[in-house]
Amino acid sequence: MKDSKPYDAVAEVRKHRKMFGIIHWNNPELFKSKLKAAREKYHERLLEVNSFVAER
Incomplete structure (x- = not known):
């Protein structure tokens, strides 16, 4: 991945899926939020x- 990228939305989604996958299995609305x-x-x-x- 490029270092110049200020924010990676895909990585953020993957992080949330990994951290909260089991919690959200029965609560998809929480995951959507x-x-x-x-x-x-x-x-x-x-x-x-x-x-x-x-500005530049």
């Missing part, structure tokens, strides 16, 4: 990076 939070975090970081690039 965790994925939604990760997606929002990704979008926030993406906006930060884009605003930083636009």
Whole structure:
């Protein structure tokens, strides 16, 4: 993977799947909420990076 990548959403999802797989097996809604939070975090970081690039 490239070192210049500020945030890796796929790695974040894999981390959550590994950590919470058994917990979410019987509760898919909880898993969906965790994925939604990760997606929002990704979008926030993406906006930060884009605003930083636009300032240059």
